[in-house]
Amino acid sequence: MATPSPTTFSQPFNFSKDVRRTTLKTSTIFGPKLKSGEIEHTHLRLLTSFMTGPRLELKASKDPPGLTQQLDNSRLESLAETENVCDFFEDLKHRFLRFKKRKFKENLEHFQNLAQGQAPKFMIIACADSRVCPSNILGFQPGEAFVVRNIANLVPTFESGPSETNAALEFAVNALKVENILVIGHSRCGGIRALMSMQDEEDSSSFIRSWVVVGKNASLITKSAASNLSFDQQCRHCEKESVNHSLSNLLTYPWIEEKVARGELFVHGGYYDFIDCTFEKWTLDYEGGNLEKNSRFAVKNQFYWC
Numbered sequence: 001m002a003t004p005s006p007t008t009f010s011q012p013f014n015f016s017k018d019v020r021r022t023t024l025k026t027s028t029i030f031g032p033k034l035k036s037g038e039i040e041h042t043h044l045r046l047l048t049s050f051m052t053g054p055r056l057e058l059k060a061s062k063d064p065p066g067l068t069q070q071l072d073n074s075r076l077e078s079l080a081e082t083e084n085v086c087d088f089f090e091d092l093k094h095r096f097l098r099f100k101k102r103k104f105k106e107n108l109e110h111f112q113n114l115a116q117g118q119a120p121k122f123m124i125i126a127c128a129d130s131r132v133c134p135s136n137i138l139g140f141q142p143g144e145a146f147v148v149r150n151i152a153n154l155v156p157t158f159e160s161g162p163s164e165t166n167a168a169l170e171f172a173v174n175a176l177k178v179e180n181i182l183v184i185g186h187s188r189c190g191g192i193r194a195l196m197s198m199q200d201e202e203d204s205s206s207f208i209r210s211w212v213v214v215g216k217n218a219s220l221i222t223k224s225a226a227s228n229l230s231f232d233q234q235c236r237h238c239e240k241e242s243v244n245h246s247l248s249n250l251l252t253y254p255w256i257e258e259k260v261a262r263g264e265l266f267v268h269g270g271y272y273d274f275i276d277c278t279f280e281k282w283t284l285d286y287e288g289g290n291l292e293k294n295s296r297f298a299v300k301n302q303f304y305w306c
Helices: 013-029 036-052 065-104 108-116 134-138 164-175 190-197 209-226 232-250 254-261
Strands: 122-127 145-150 180-184 265-275 278-285 298-305
Touching: 036 265, 108 298, 122 164, 134 145, 145 164, 164 180, 164 254, 164 278, 180 232, 232 265, 254 265
Parallel strands: 122 145, 122 180, 180 265
Antiparallel strands: 265 278, 278 298
16 A cells, blocks of 8 residues: 655745745746845845744835834824723713612612603603703603604604604604693704705705705794894794794694694793703693694793793
8 A cells, every 4th residue: 555645744844945945936926027135135024024923924115114103193093092982981881880879779669660661741852962951951850751852853744744753743642642742942053053044055965954944934934033133143033933833833733733722732842041051931822723834823831940
């Protein structure tokens, strides 16, 4: 029986001999345009990497020095950003654990009841602005308010078609049976500023424009009534006018108007000024019948909290 010849892996490895053999082959691979000194320099660095480290590192010998420094700086900045994100989530973890210790466990029965279902009395429609948190401002506790936040706290009409806001309205009014809807506007609203700056010829593909156009009638009323005011003052006027416009839009939903007419549901407006920390509240005074487009309505129970 013939003995099989040993494979190349069983041969002893002569490092200097194999490197020289590789050098000769490499001359053919790289072609005649490279100088012999360049090839020798390349293999000298290859040999050094084998001799001095456990891994093979290929480096570009002709890179400008500044490029390496830029890459190093980018790596440092990336590491710093990662550390900042980690620090932030570490802070969030401690906030959550404080909530669990000081609120959840101390009110365990309440949270266990909430786990079975919710029955909030309020639905809040507020702006997505990070400075305007309804639970923070008005002290709502878990289970007390069903909250929807969107750009400029707008309510589209029933005829406008589906959106996350009217889907939430349907669920809150028909399933949760909320007794109050409160629409909260606020000072220095970027969405209202975008609405007031909007031009008819602007690109309609903008998501922001397609949304804030819901409040177009409020901006038209504002520009007509406050044309003598500065742009900033007009925006402040529209911040409140848009709330009333949204209250009118709420009554375009048949199942909302029916409940309001029967006194089962009340619709309120609010305005939070975070500059001097004041809050205005008013309630729509419904007298029955459908509101015509752009019609005005009376309010009652108007308060100013400061």
